Amino acid sequence: MRDAEFFRHWMRAAADAVEREADRLTELDSPIGDADHGANLLRGFAAVRSAVAGPEPAGTPGALLQVAGRTLIATVGGASGPLYGTLLRRTGKELGEAAEVSDEDLRAALRAGVDAVARLGGAAPGDKTMLDALVPGVEALSRSYRAAADAADGGAGATVPLRARKGRASYLGERSIGHQDPGATSAALLLGALADTAEGTA
Amino acid sequence: MSAGALVGIVLVSHSAGVAEQVVELARGLAAGGAVAPIAPAGGTADGTLGTSAELITAAASAVDRGAGVAFLADLGSSVLTVKALLGDEELPPGSRLLDAPFLEGAVAALVAASAGAPLEAVAAAAEEAYDYRKG
Numbered sequence: 001m002r003d004a005e006f007f008r009h010w011m012r013a014a015a016d017a018v019e020r021e022a023d024r025l026t027e028l029d030s031p032i033g034d035a036d037h038g039a040n041l042l043r044g045f046a047a048v049r050s051a052v053a054g055p056e057p058a059g060t061p062g063a064l065l066q067v068a069g070r071t072l073i074a075t076v077g078g079a080s081g082p083l084y085g086t087l088l089r090r091t092g093k094e095l096g097e098a099a100e101v102s103d104e105d106l107r108a109a110l111r112a113g114v115d116a117v118a119r120l121g122g123a124a125p126g127d128k129t130m131l132d133a134l135v136p137g138v139e140a141l142s143r144s145y146r147a148a149a150d151a152a153d154g155g156a157g158a159t160v161p162l163r164a165r166k167g168r169a170s171y172l173g174e175r176s177i178g179h180q181d182p183g184a185t186s187a188a189l190l191l192g193a194l195a196d197t198a199e200g201t202a
Numbered sequence: 203m204s205a206g207a208l209v210g211i212v213l214v215s216h217s218a219g220v221a222e223q224v225v226e227l228a229r230g231l232a233a234g235g236a237v238a239p240i241a242p243a244g245g246t247a248d249g250t251l252g253t254s255a256e257l258i259t260a261a262a263s264a265v266d267r268g269a270g271v272a273f274l275a276d277l278g279s280s281v282l283t284v285k286a287l288l289g290d291e292e293l294p295p296g297s298r299l300l301d302a303p304f305l306e307g308a309v310a311a312l313v314a315a316s317a318g319a320p321l322e323a324v325a326a327a328a329e330e331a332y333d334y335r336k337g
Binding site for chain 2: 077086089
């Protein structure tokens with residue numbers, strides 16, 4: 001069973017990963033985006049780190065993820081804010097008010113969170129967005145957290161030959177081909193941080 | 203909803219300058235009667251390009267007269283942030299994101315709202331702007 005401390009740890013691990021990889025995310029966002037993905041997520045996850053610090057305000061897994069999601073929407077400033085914010089908030093809502101949740105509960109909740117992201121952005125796998133990492137990642141969760149992280153990584157890598165159909169990159173048409181999607185890359189970081197946390201290595 | 207209350211309008215743009223100037227343009231074109239409350243929510247709180255949930259909720263409170271608030275958004279994160287805030291009920295009751303072009307929709311919405319139209323009619327006026335072909 002996973003308690004609020006597990007989710008606090010996950011959010012801290014995600015913030016660490018974003019700090020480590022911010023420059024790379026911004027580099028990926030330079031040719032096809034507006035070169036702010038790393039900086040935006042850095043600001044957002046720094047705020048999440050503070051928001052989830054301490055025993056309160058979030059005593060349950062669901063409440064903690066909802067606080068983290070609301071914080072991302074409030075602070076990121078780019079499209080990744082409402083998208084990741086919705087992912088975490090919806091996942092948190094699905095977990096309800098339980099003090100501890102099973103891995104199976106978390107799987108189902110994350111699936112609902114990813115569905116909410118797809119609805120909000122009107123995107124599907126293959127559009128060269130974060131969903132190309134999130135959807136295979138969540139599908140692989142039934143095997144293990146590490147399998148989910150690996151599948152998300154693979155999904156992010158597989159965005160290279162795709163033509164973007166959503167967001168600013170879609171304006172580039174053919175010229176968006178040949179670049180890895182920064183949103184899929186950061187989504188893989190988030191699931192990687194979850195796997196590290198579950199394995200106690202974060 | 204109080205009788206005779208006007209629908210409020212919020213213009214959400216990636217740029218503070220764009221949001222403010224479109225508010226000014228819409229006000230100028232809507233003048234002739236009482237102008238409904240309209241406010242810009244442009245750029246981020248620290249003055250860069252982007253979207254600020256904080257500026258959006260503050261603008262919504264500023265124009266809310268109890269008859270609903272209509273939002274027009276320009277691109278990407280402007281649209282997604284309003285949708286995310288609506289999904290979490292962090293905007294005033296009767297808030298609605300209009301599916302309309304930003305500038306033309308803003309003018310149509312403000313003219314309709316200033317004439318005392320209810321939210322449904324304000325939305326319809328703004329959405330009709332898509333039917334006007336330019337070529």
